[in-house]
Each structure stands twice: as structure tokens, then as C-alpha cells.
Amino acid sequence: MLNTVWEDVKRQYFSGNMITRLILVNLGFFLFFRLLWLGMFLVQGQAAQNNIFDFLYWFSISSDWFKVITRPWTLLTNMFLHFEVGHFLWNMLYLYWFGRILSELVGNYRILGIYVMSGLAGALAYFAFANIFNLPIGEYALGASAAIMGLILAAATTAPNYQIHLMFIGGVKLMYIALFVVVLDLISIPTMANTGGHVAHLGGAMMGFFIARQIQNGTDWTEWFNNIVDKIVGWFEPVFTHRPKPKMAYKNPNKPTQKPKNDGFTSQDRQAKIDAILDKIKKEGGYNNLTAEEKEFLFRASKEE
Structure with a gap:
């Protein structure tokens, strides 16, 4: 059974889009720390709660500059960490809902860059706020909320009139949802209840907004990040990739060479059609107003990119 589950997870990871990954x-980080806590509890009893958090903080962003310098990996790992069940479930739902919308708008290949850059902006905003204003906002912060706020703002900036149908409310434009969550974080800062988290959310939201605006202006801030990821993946690819032995093949000189298939679009024509579809989404209020042909074209284009 466990082998079947593991194979299903691997298949979903390698065949799924970036949101799925x-x-x-x-989920992997969440289960690791929760199961570790269970094991520690069985051995240590009540002392396990303090010990598991001591270990968790080695991967969470700190407001202490010395800990940030000596644990630089926390700038990245903090955005994948959750410990409370509710925190994890709600963040994953938001990631799925808004990540899927954004991938339809800007392409699957930009999602990881926006997620990580927004998460970094959130971590830096939390660190800067804690040290500039010297407020007791908590020594550590963790969670994907800042990264997800970046996805929400990027989607709302790209297609502000895109409508989401909410239960008991009906259709709501994406820009109003983004405005609501930003204002909610702003007015929650003085409450001193998760103040560091609210500041981090706003940092992630600002990064998502700026990335989307730059994409609209023809500058892709995620390109450099994708290049770095491609290089890192390239280093490890020979280790994890099994290359089959080369096979001999004969070429029949009498058989005519087949021409590559062409769907009738040059790269310029394809990009022009994508831009026209995105403009239609903005002007007519959402993805659901596209024709079936336009939805299919946008889906294929996002997969190819």
C-alpha cells in the first residue's frame, strides 16, 4: 500500500503542473514535522512540544540578524513550513485556487519564480519591520502566506476584472478580493496578533504586484530565477536520469522525409493571439467568458511554455 501511495505521489509530482508540485x-514538510513531533512525544512526553519548535525554528525566518546570517537557508525554507493544521489547509486551498488562475494568465513556468520571490520579499519585510520599529512581533515567522499573497496580487494585477464565484455572494472581481486581503492585513498590524505575519503578507503582496506590472511592461523578473533553477536541475539531472543505450537505426533513402507538423502559427502570431485572449479576459471579466477554442489554445500555450 505504501509503495502504491509513494508511486502515485511521484507520478503526480513529475507529471503535474507547478501548483501541484x-x-x-x-505537504512533505508538514507531514515530516508533524510525524517527528509524534515520535518525540512518544519518547519525551510533554517536553516534545518545546523540542519540536526548537528544531522547527532552524528552518524558520528569524527577526534576529545573527540567526539570519548564520542560517541563510531559512530565507527559502520558511515559505514551505506549516505546523498548525488549519494554517496548512487554508494556505494550500488558496495556493490551489489562485495559483491555478495565475498559471492560466501568465503561464505555468512563471509560477515558481513568483512564489519564491514573493516569499523572500515577505521574509525580508518581516525582518526589516522587526528591527526598524523594534516591536515584539515574534522572534520567528514561517508559512507560505506571503508567497501566496504574491500570487493573488499578481493575478489581480494581470486580470483585475476576472470574476470568482463565491458561495452566498456570487461573482466577485479579482481586484476586490486582492484589495480586501491587503486592507485586512494593514488594519491587523496594530492588534499585535501575528503582526509579523501580516507584515510578511504585505511584503509578498507588493512583490507579486510589481512582478505582474513588469511582465505587462515587457520585463520578466522571473526569468533570472528560472535560469538559476534550470542550471541547478541540470547539475543533478545526470544523477537521477536514466539514459537508455543508443540504438542503431537504418534510414530508407527511398522513403520521403516527413515535414514537421505546423499548427499554422509563427511564434509572433502565437504570442499575438495569447495577448488578445488575455486582453479579452481583462475587458470581459474573466476566464469563463472565453470560447472553448480560446480556452484550449491558452491551455496548450501554457503547457508549451
């Missing part, structure tokens, strides 16, 4: 990575 991010959810699985977050």
Missing part, C-alpha cells in the same frame, strides 16, 4: 512540497 508546490502543494506536494509543502
Whole structure:
């Protein structure tokens, strides 16, 4: 049974889109720390709660500059960590809902860059706020909320009139949802209840907004990040990839060479059609107003990119 589950997870990870992969990575971290806590509890009893948090903080962003310098990996790992069940479930739902919308708008290949850059912006906003204003906002912060806020703002900036149908409310434009969550974080800062988290959310939201605006202006801030990821993956690919032995093949000189298939679009034509579809989404209020042909074209284009 466990082997079947593991094979299903691997298949979903390698065949799924970036949203699926991010959810699985977050799930992996969540289960690791919860199961570790269970094991520690069985051995240590009540002392396990303090000990598990001591270990968790080695991967969470700190407001202490010395700990940030000596644990630089926390700038990245904090955005994949959750410990409370509710925190994890709600963040994964938001990641799925808004991540899927954003991938339809800007392409699957930009999602990881927006997620990580927004998460980094949130961590830096938390660290800066704690040290500039010297407020007791908590020594550590963790969670994907800042990264997800970046996805929400990027989607709302790209297609502000995109409508989401909410239970008991009906259709709501994406820009109003984004405005609501930003204002909610702003007015929650003085309450001193998760103040560091609210500041981090706003940092992630600002990064998502700026990334989307730059994409609209023709500058892709995620490109450098994708290049770094491609290089890192390239280093490890020979280790994990099994290359089959080369096979001999004969070429029949009498058989005519087949021409590559062409769907009738040059790269310029394809990009022009994508831009026209995105403009239609913005002007007519959402993805659901597209024709079946336009939805299919946008889906294929996002997969190819």
C-alpha cells in the first residue's frame, strides 16, 4: 500500500503542473514535522512540544540578524513550513485556487519564480519591520502566506476584472478580493496578533504586484530565477536520469522525409493571439467568458511554455 501511495505521489509530482508540485512540497514538510513531533512525544512526553519548535525554528525566518546570517537557508525554507493544521489547509486551498488562475494568465513556468520571490520579499519585510520599529512581533515567522499573497496580487494585477464565484455572494472581481486581503492585513498590524505575519503578507503582496506590472511592461523578473533553477536541475539531472543505450537505426533513402507538423502559427502570431485572449479576459471579466477554442489554445500555450 505504501509503495502504491509513494508511486502515485511521484507520478503526480513529475507529471503535474507547478501548483501541484508546490502543494506536494509543502505537504512533505508538514507531514515530516508533524510525524517527528509524534515520535518525540512518544519518547519525551510533554517536553516534545518545546523540542519540536526548537528544531522547527532552524528552518524558520528569524527577526534576529545573527540567526539570519548564520542560517541563510531559512530565507527559502520558511515559505514551505506549516505546523498548525488549519494554517496548512487554508494556505494550500488558496495556493490551489489562485495559483491555478495565475498559471492560466501568465503561464505555468512563471509560477515558481513568483512564489519564491514573493516569499523572500515577505521574509525580508518581516525582518526589516522587526528591527526598524523594534516591536515584539515574534522572534520567528514561517508559512507560505506571503508567497501566496504574491500570487493573488499578481493575478489581480494581470486580470483585475476576472470574476470568482463565491458561495452566498456570487461573482466577485479579482481586484476586490486582492484589495480586501491587503486592507485586512494593514488594519491587523496594530492588534499585535501575528503582526509579523501580516507584515510578511504585505511584503509578498507588493512583490507579486510589481512582478505582474513588469511582465505587462515587457520585463520578466522571473526569468533570472528560472535560469538559476534550470542550471541547478541540470547539475543533478545526470544523477537521477536514466539514459537508455543508443540504438542503431537504418534510414530508407527511398522513403520521403516527413515535414514537421505546423499548427499554422509563427511564434509572433502565437504570442499575438495569447495577448488578445488575455486582453479579452481583462475587458470581459474573466476566464469563463472565453470560447472553448480560446480556452484550449491558452491551455496548450501554457503547457508549451
